[in-house]
Amino acid sequence: MKDLRRYEKYEKYEPLQMIAMLIALAALGVTLKIPDFSAALPFAMLPATVCAGVSAYFHSRLPKSKKCSPFSRCHPMSFFIVVLLGNVLAFLELAIKLRQG
Numbered sequence: 751m752k753d754l755r756r757y758e759k760y761e762k763y764e765p766l767q768m769i770a771m772l773i774a775l776a777a778l779g780v781t782l783k784i785p786d787f788s789a790a791l792p793f794a795m796l797p798a799t800v801c802a803g804v805s806a807y808f809h810s811r812l813p814k815s816k817k818c819s820p821f822s823r824c825h826p827m828s829f830f831i832v833v834l835l836g837n838v839l840a841f842l843e844l845a846i847k848l849r850q851g
Contacts, residue, residue: 759808760808760809760811760812761808761812762808763804763805763806763808763809763812763826764805766801766802766804766805766808767801767802767805767826767829769801770797770798770799770801770802770805770829770830770833771798771829773794773795773797773798773801774795774798774833774836777791777794777795777798778791780794789844789847791840791844792837792840792841792844795833795836795837795840796837798833798837799830799833799834799837802826802829802830802833802834803830803834805826805829805830806826806827806829806830809826809827810827
């Protein structure tokens, strides 16, 4: 019992992953509706990147017997990589625009 209790904080990876998805969708939705917001997109995606990274870390700390859940069967690392690459590309695009303009 005591051994399982130390993993309770790591079981919060799914809500963090969902929060990261919601932040990313909200930022992308605002960018689609307001084109001038694209300059702030990399900064708006930072919280999503952090949440996805913490979610992947928490998932990796769980023992193998606790990694399966009814809501998410896949490892959140793939989502973190996608969000991280998207954020890096958004920062590169912003840097290129600032350099040109």
